[in-house]
Amino acid sequence: MKKDTKLSAALHIILHMAEVDGPMTSDRLARAMRTNPVVVRRMMAGLRERGFVTSEKGHGGGWKLNCDLKTTSLGDIYSALGSPDCIALTHRxxxxxxxxxxxxxxxxxxxxEEAEALLFARFDEVMLADLSDDFHTRFAALKQGGTPHDESKSVS
Amino acid sequence: MKKDTKLSAALHIILHMAEVDGPMTSDRLARAMRTNPVVVRRMMAGLRERGFVTSEKGHGGGWKLNCDLKTTSLGDIYSALGSPDCIALTHRxxxxxxxxxxxxxxxxxxxxEEAEALLFARFDEVMLADLSDDFHTRFAALKQGGTPHDESKSVS
DNA sequence: TTTCATGTAATATTAAAAGTTACATGAAAA
DNA sequence: TTTTCATGTAACTTTTAATATTACATGAAA
Structure with a gap:
């Protein structure tokens, strides 16, 4: 089976949107993710249905975050994506x-079922803000340390 | 991705072998599992390398159990099968x-990693004898209850 | 009215598991 | 010694599910 990457992709997109004012287009997001804009829209559709993001058509349109990072968990996002199967083993x-x-x-x-329950429990514990904080800590450390990476490379 | 069924299949085969005297051919096992004898051999090869089963060519040949059900765990079998990936999610x-x-x-x-570790811990806890005991309990209950299933159907 | 962007159905591609074919090896039976 | 039976394994095909692509519809702003 090909492994599912939607949760990883959705979180990546959400955290990028959190760093940016104004809407992000599917095209721009797809380029950052090295994937296809239609794939982005399909994935975001689940998030939109749950109200975690909004979308607008036309000039100046695109996707906007519409949730509180502090109270929205990875479990919420996973669920909005349709809770894809997470255990790769089964019986015949x-x-x-x-x-x-x-x-x-x-x-x-x-x-x-036990392993799946543990995974879901972890997903429910971790908030989007935790990931965002982790990113900001890493970003601050990078700037302080004076490493030669430029900012644009470090956030997209 | 297609889900992996090797652990399920291997355990099924092992418990069947435990109920039978003398060797079982790949053909016979494949019919019982509704699969292909080559698939059976490929799967059993891992178990043979670890010494959990033995095989003999020619007339009267086939597969024989060569392990103590009481001390061999699901984890041992899973590992012998090459520890196929058990988490169906990944990052891009x-x-x-x-x-x-x-x-x-x-x-x-x-x-x-936490979910995987829990799964492996469960695999290590459960012995083949536990599964065999469970089967024998179910089988005895079936005979006592006088349900209309015949024995051959209930074990293959 | 043109351009930009999402919405979505239909189709194609890809990756991994399972299944199949073909043939080699070796052991027991005839 | 020759045939039959069974495993051993490489090469290839099929299947399944995720991802990617194409095509076109909808609607908003320039």
Missing amino acids: DENTSCLVELAVNVALKSAF | DENTSCLVELAVNVALKSAF
Whole structure:
């Protein structure tokens, strides 16, 4: 299976929007993410339905953040993206008549569910503001340290 | 991505072998699993390398269990299968120069690793004998209850 | 009325797992 | 010794789900 990257992409986009005044177009976001504007729109559609972002057509249009970073969690975003499957293992036959396979399924299912629950709990704990703060800390450290990276490279 | 079913399949096969005297051929196992004998061999190769099963060519050949169900864990089997990736999410760019993306990656990575660690811990806790016991309990209950399923259907 | 931007359906590409084919190796049976 | 049976494995095909692309509709501002 190809792994899902929507959560990673959505968070990246949200934090970029948080750093910018005014709307960002799908084209601009897609270039920053090295992907396609339609992919951006498709992904953002879920966030718009939940009210985390808004969009405007036409000149001066684009996407704007519409949520409080302090109270919006990674879990909120993950859920808005449709909660893509996060466990890459499964059993072959969900409704088996083989008692051996049933015993295997039961054991694996409970392990998968526990791991998934832990992941969701972590997602719920971490707020967008935590990520934003982490970025600002790194950015300040970079400027203080006087490393040779220019700012534009460090935020897009 | 297509989800991985090797752990489920391997456990199913192992528990079936535990119920049978003498070797099982890949063909027979493949029919029971509704898959292909080559797929069975490929999967079993990992188990053979770790000594959990043995194989013999020619007449009367096939696969035999060669491990103690009480001391062999799901984790041992998972590892013998090559520890296939169990988290279906990832980030887009592992080595990014964007500090925003870096902050996202760090947060997600730690969440993924915690969930994976929990899954592995569960795998290590559960022994093959636990699954076998569960099967035998279900099988005994089925016979006692006098339900209309025949035995052959209930174990293959 | 033209340009810009989103909205979305339809289609194509890609990556990873599973399945298949083909043939080599070796052991037991005839 | 020759045939049959079974594993061993490389090469290739199929399948599935995510991602990417194309095409066109909608609507807002210049």
